[in-house]
Amino acid sequence: MGNTLLEALNVRVEGSGQKFLVLAHGFGTDQSVWKGILPSFTPYYRVILYDLVCAGSVNPDYFDFRRYTTLDSYVDDLINILDALKVDRCAYVGHSFSAMIGILASIRRPELFTKLILIGASPRFLNDKDYHGGFERGEIEKVLYAMEANYNAWVQGFAPLAVGADVPDAVREFSRTLFNMRPDITLFVSRSIFNSDLRGVLGLVKVSCCIFQTTRDVSVPTSVATYLRDHLGGRNTVETLDTEGHLPHLSAPGLLATKLRRALSR
């Protein structure tokens, strides 16, 4: 089973070194998003790269609309991959959606993770009584409707917004991977993302986390980073990146790589 899964999700292990490092990409991208960062780590880590099942680079046949209704199935995938690779300890870098997955995976298998690095993470995107997640439910409905009505226009509007910083190459790259996803899958996954709420379970995380937050992120307000720090169960730090946007690994790979390396060595 392991090999089929590894093949289906394009799992790659790159680099040399003793320790494992998982780089997990977020929604709308695939593992290629790490290419600017990867070379900084391959000399020191065995870097595990994989695609989420919803990524455009994975055969859409594998996306089971009945199974991937909650994040837990994605967590299953991650843990299955790590088990198949016989990884017993690893550091985990997760972006956005994958940050959520990392949180849940570390709850389920705390012994597996030495450290979580959460980039642009949010336990919940919707606002609540005493929680500011950045989105109102009405807004989300509108966004999802826009997605359904005209995927094309939505991507074109969303990509620059998400990238934030004025880096045309990054926008192009993000648009590319976003377009690679089958629209219905995109829609389905974004629904399940907006539908999820990790706030109640953050305390169950015992692994120490480092939260990376850019100065301005359309999807994640800065208050969320503080919220995460205060509520995650382990020893946590917030690291502010001096750049803008939700995708620092595309817009400022050099900066992120150095910060990551420092965070990992701590």
Added chain:
Amino acid sequence: MPTPVSAARQCLTEEAARVLDDAVAVARRRSHAQTTSLHAISALLALPSALRDACARARSGAYSPRLQFRALELSVGVSLDRLPSSSRALEEPPVSNSLMAAIKRSQANQRRHPESCHLHHQIIQGQQQTTSLLKVELKHLILSILDDPIVSRVLGEAGFRSCDIKIAIIQPPVTRFSRTRFPPIFLCNLTDSDPVQRSFSLEVSGDENSRRIAQVLLKKTGKNPLLVGTCAIDALRSFTECINKGKGSSLPAELAGLSVSSAENDISEFVNGGGSEDKLGLKFKELGSAAEQCSGPGIVVNFGDLKALIEESVSGVAVSFVVSQLTRLLELHGEKLWLMGAAGTNETYSKLLGRFPSIEKDWDLHPLPITSVPFNDGFCSKSSLMGSFVPFGGFFSTTSDFRIPLSRTNQSFTRCKLCTEKYEQEAALIQKGGSTSSVADQYSESLPSWLRMAELDAEKLVDVAKTTDDPEALNAKILRLQKKWNDICWQIHQVQPKLDISHARFQVPSAEDFLLSANRKEGSSKDSSVIKSQHANPSSSMPTDFQKVFPFEQDIQIPVASAAENRNFQSELLDKVSKSQQIEMKSPWFARYPTPNLSLPPDCASSSPVTSVTTDLGLGTLYASASQEPDSSKISGDKECLQNFSGSVSAEVDAVSESTSHQVAPSSSCSGPNMGGQSDIRDFKSLRRFLAEKVCWQDEAICSISKAISCCRAGNGRHRGSSLRGDIWLTFLGPDKVGKKRIASALAELMFGTKESLISVDLGFQDRVYQSNMIFGHNEFGCSGTNFRGKTVIDYIAGELRKKPHSVVFLQNVDKADNLAQRSLSQAIRTGKFADSYGREISINNTVIVMASMITKGDRTFLSSKEPKQFPEEIILKARRYQMQILMECIAGDSDRSNGMNVRVTPRKGFLNPKSVNKRRLTETRDSMVQGEIFEMPKRAHKLSRSYLDLNLPVDDLEDIDYGDCDSDSISENSEAWLEELFDQVDENVDFKSFNFDALAGKIVKDISLKCQRSLGTKVVLEIDYEAMVQMLAAAWLSDRNRAVEEWVEQVLCRSLAEARQKYHLTAQSALKLVTCEGTFVEEQAPGACLPARINLN
């Protein structure tokens, strides 16, 4: 961002491209700005097509087909009307992103299911063809277009369901094939090790949470789920409902018949003081007996929200009672009884744990994070999309339906006339039993190499078949031939004719040779004549020089058989070569530059070396005479083609090249030194003269640079393997940033004609922040950090190299290279190919790569800091474009007049005032790591020169220097090792001296003094502030002309001094001070120097 139609068309098969054209026509008619999926649908519906056919079969029976089609056309029309029309009509409205994405998706899908594609695709894939040649078939295109939400909505409006249509498209109308449907391959199928999961995922409808709860219930320990999370309460309720409503069938078999009893209300009533202990005890007893009596696996006791137990209002005693009761219940009936509850947040649970530390063990709890509400909550289920896609997951894998019989493919495929003719000829030949290798062989030469290899394979097959002479084999042969010709025809006449021509052009000369010698050693004159005639065609479009080369080649090929003859010929040829060499010697030295071109990959060079020599010589003259950009770039592109090609062919002809290589080697190697000896001196001298004109103070460095370059170009340079490499690698080590840069740009000018051919990149740019108005700032100094924001450095370099392959690449601060750049550079110096971060390689055969670093090779210390200097380079590098002004003040005595000069420079502030130094250090430590090419020098140099305070670095801040590059020591050591290795491989390591600023300062002061005396008289003292002096030095250093600062002194300073004299009444006691105005920057710059055009008077 939309894609041009032509680009999109290239991804499509002919049939699909026709549909695209129709769609474009629709868009044009409606003067829409883009061609979208809707246009494609409209085009597809207009004609009897697969889509229309599928719709007809997929429609629901409720309406008459005519009516429903009418409705569909209407709704498509209406949606098209809604699209905004563009102001100006476009000839070809470009393909919108969504449609392009659909094309890309179908391409990917086809790649995943190669068995469903046409036969020729298989062959292509077998040869590792790039994806761009994978043509999307109409069927796949339609399927992807149907994925577009907007399309499925339009279809939905007309009463069609896009999933039905898809099924109809996939399943052919005629039921010839058995409709075997494999179960969809979901990931869950793959996870075999987990039986629960598998049996579930195919049955449970939607609710992931329930599945996971059931999973916990099945466990041996920790079997009692405690749902944690904001949505936990909802999930708990949903699970309870699900079980009690008798949907238990969705549970795994072991749990069938499970029931849930809720004790939630009783508990909350009790803890709030509403009931007695007896009542609750009774309830629990009931539950216990229910568990015992139940026939199924047991019951789940739902104790509800934990919040009820920890609220302030409840009494602690009551809660303790509940907990102990539940614990006892579990102890008694543990086999058949589960507990289940929920907690809104982890905090609730922790509070309970705080009160009852053993509860987790007693209750055997398993905290289960719940992160989303059950999916059928209304939030999501409305989506029509979802439903429509669910049954669809696995259909693409039903391969049997896709397979189209081989013969049919061939029949339906129409060859062009030419290919058909050839095919017929060959078929006739086969039937006669004659040789099969003739026409196709030659013809296939014009195919891209990868394809040709396939052909050769096919040929072999045919040959094998030939041995058995029965009619069946003959048929097979003919079939294969047919297929082959189809492919050839397809490749050549219908697809990308341009590309093929370019390939053909270069394959002809060398490929022919290989085949000649390998297959037909007899080398009959007939064969070569055939080839000659073939040459004539493609070469008509070639530069004339190339054509001249061909005869040579023919000549060589024939005598290959006899070695003696061959040698004769070679010597003859050598004569010719040296003759042409001499002719060229007369032309300016740079005419000879292209000799590096000799270095074709080994295989090619060895099999036809003489040819390549002449080719390059020919090219050489071309360079010299025509400095026009387009010409040269075209040739270099072509040459790359040739190289690529030869690489790919090499495998085939290994044997041949081996046999020829030793004959050939002498020719190239003996020609090298010969002409080298001659050109060396000329080259060297002119190079040296030219460089020395630009940078007069680096004699030794220039000398070794000139030597290295002329040596490399004379062919004595780098031999990688047997071949000669065209790329020249130099390192410029040591101080004098400006000198290095200027020499690099002079090299660019000299070797490639313009200064534009300098690609200057600062590898340390990431650590650097240039403040505005620094003299050695951004653009002036080519620290083009801004140019490649968002790109990696090597991608930037690769991009520039692609634009101008003939150039000097100047890499500053090479010691700061990141891992990516390090790897790429090491690879480049080894292989002669520069790879970008995507792994695409560019030949650097015509490139000079100069790597500059402040470190020196030997001792790795900073030369300039060995002795204290008044004006060290680091200070100069930090000079800013300040405005200057002249102040007047009185001085007490005239003790300051020394050396008979009335101009002096104030010492640096740091020397006088330690306090201010400290203040400055704060800012400067930051600067200094950021600044200049100072690698790890600040630290080391500082250790050396601590007593001098030379670097303006405070002692106690030493540690801080490293914080900029947070790399651990191992990393920097690593890069040190890398540097050393790299430096060992380059052609020449050139050490630079530091620029003697002190001497220059002396000269300038003297000059000013002279002029000052002339305009002010001998009595007035002019004091030049240290900063002002630094600024002047910087300007002098940076300026192209030798006398720039002197001119400035003459024109600006003297004028201002004269003005000052008029304004102030100068006495012997008065002193003028030239200072910089910190904070105000130069507004108007003096011509030729970075100095103010005016000096303010106070």
